[in-house]
Amino acid sequence: MDKIREFQKLLKYKFKNINLLKEAMTHKSIKNSINNERLEFLGDAVVDLIVGEYLYHKFKGKKEGDLSKLRASLVNEDSLAKIAIKLRIGEFLYLSTAEENNGGREKPSLISDALEALIGAIYLESGIDTAKKIFILLLEENFPDISLNSLTKDYKTTLQELTQASIGVAPKYELISSSGPDHKKSFEMAVLLNGKEIARATGSSKKSAEQACALKALEILE
Amino acid sequence: MDKIREFQKLLKYKFKNINLLKEAMTHKSIKNSINNERLEFLGDAVVDLIVGEYLYHKFKGKKEGDLSKLRASLVNEDSLAKIAIKLRIGEFLYLSTAEENNGGREKPSLISDALEALIGAIYLESGIDTAKKIFILLLEENFPDISLNSLTKDYKTTLQELTQASIGVAPKYELISSSGPDHKKSFEMAVLLNGKEIARATGSSKKSAEQACALKALEILE
Structure with missing residues (x-):
């Protein structure tokens, strides 16, 4: 099984346009090529909305301040990197040799950005409902106990x-x-x-x- | 024509669930009542995504940094308040007498929050495509010349x-x-x-x- 098929199996999503997947997985260290920064810009907003809506429905009694705190605890570099590691995004990234030698495949910033780009790409070709399904699944797999206590315990x-x-x-x-x-x-x-x-x-x-x-x-x- | 019908005509959207419209228009100064803070939390993310996607498609040559700048120039209290004023949101707000006497109907923060709540409410009952249609229309009416120059002029x-x-x-x-x-x-x-x-x-x-x-x-x- 080739790498791309393997990755899509992990993601539980098959891209219609494989170039979009490649774009999402291309780090800016690859020069003279389209990289994932624009998709990440889009995906960042998609993820914010997906998680915001999820929490809005899940915590009907919670006020805006608590919902914001909850989202901040789920949508941040560390949490997204955790999901990205489960998806083995690092292995599938396109990056420069220099970035690779610099530990790029393990960098939380790099893999969390690629995850956002990936969700942005899914949103672009399949819409919000599909992006929601995929991301909520990843969220619940990685954070099985989403609650105000568990996430924002201080x-x-x-x-x-x-x-x-x-x-x-x-x-x-x-x-x-x-x-x-x-x-x-x-x-x-x-x-x-x-x-x-x-x-x-x-x-x-x-x-x-x-x-x-x-x-x-x-x-x-x- | 009653107020609610008048407002929906301005908005070019008819709510299926009128309670959702009322929630979006209720400021937190009205005690013992559901207010628009939760819807605003949701709407804020909806607006970010709508504008992000709009700019993503409109400026295909622009990098992530420029797209972020452009969005920040469109999605901020002043710009949203400008749209809210066109919609006469201030006139339709539910707020306490104290807040009203305090000029609440003219406060940029209050009316821009209500606008976000409104978009959140439309998203909830009609989905992203309808919310997109409504908000992009408002955006283009109020900012007919969306470009990096015109928007981020210092x-x-x-x-x-x-x-x-x-x-x-x-x-x-x-x-x-x-x-x-x-x-x-x-x-x-x-x-x-x-x-x-x-x-x-x-x-x-x-x-x-x-x-x-x-x-x-x-x-x-x-």
Whole structure:
């Protein structure tokens, strides 16, 4: 079985126009050739819509903010690369020798871009319903437990669950200081248990500083 | 003719499920009611895909970077608000008395969000092809000359050239306020000449708000 047939079997989709598949799998390191950047531009929007609609229907009680968080946790380089690895996209990519020697077939950015391009290509030749079917299948295979908890579980929540269970107290966060100009502020926060400081951390927002505090506290407590 | 019929005539689309239209037009200031935030979440992705695909086909020679720039110039608060004003969305919005007294029917953020929700609602009940037809029509009516030049013309540069030449002074930009959650921030900027405010505008980034300021200033000065 040749490579292209093998890949289409993994993808569970057979391209009508094989050139479109080739375009989707061609990295820009191949010069003087059409590459997958335009298809990726399109596919990025297709994936956003597919996942957005999926979450919209799946989580009818969730507000916009939660849906956005959920989508961000599914549509990002790491998550898409995970799917791309399952599809063995790296093996089927067209790239330059230099990029190949540079580990291009394993780069999350490269393979996640190719996955988006692939979905863009399927959308172009077969429409949104087919693209939806293919991508949701991949999504559910790779993320069998899609829920707000599993996907956006954060350190603050984990820390709170831990301290509530162990000492019956929720952590508190305090702003220690902020500095820097408006466009580049830095916040230093502390996390306290029963009024006693456990850890300090800085971040570019209070939220990110709190998360960093919680992570430090978890490392200390565990 | 009642309001709903009038609006649907402007939109050139008749809703099968009138509740979906009402949801799309309900601002979150109306408490204890379904509001348009979830539909806006969906519609935002629908609009991105529609415009992305439109540009993908229209500018076959353009690279991904140019397509992204073009889309950003069409899909932003100001451009969507322009379309929303043509549709008179402000008149048909459901909002609280407080928000109404606060000028809610004229706020670019409110009416552009409602427009996205509306496209999301049309997508939900009639699919991508209908949503595409409706939105591309609106796009072409409001931006008859879609091209890289016309759309990404840098108003800040034009304004600076004008003011330097006429009064020997460069415009300055000031952040007035920012609001909204991290993933959906809105910035209000002002443009000043010799310390005197010429115009204000909002945008989803400081840059886009500055561009909108510069455009307003150009309209005033010219």
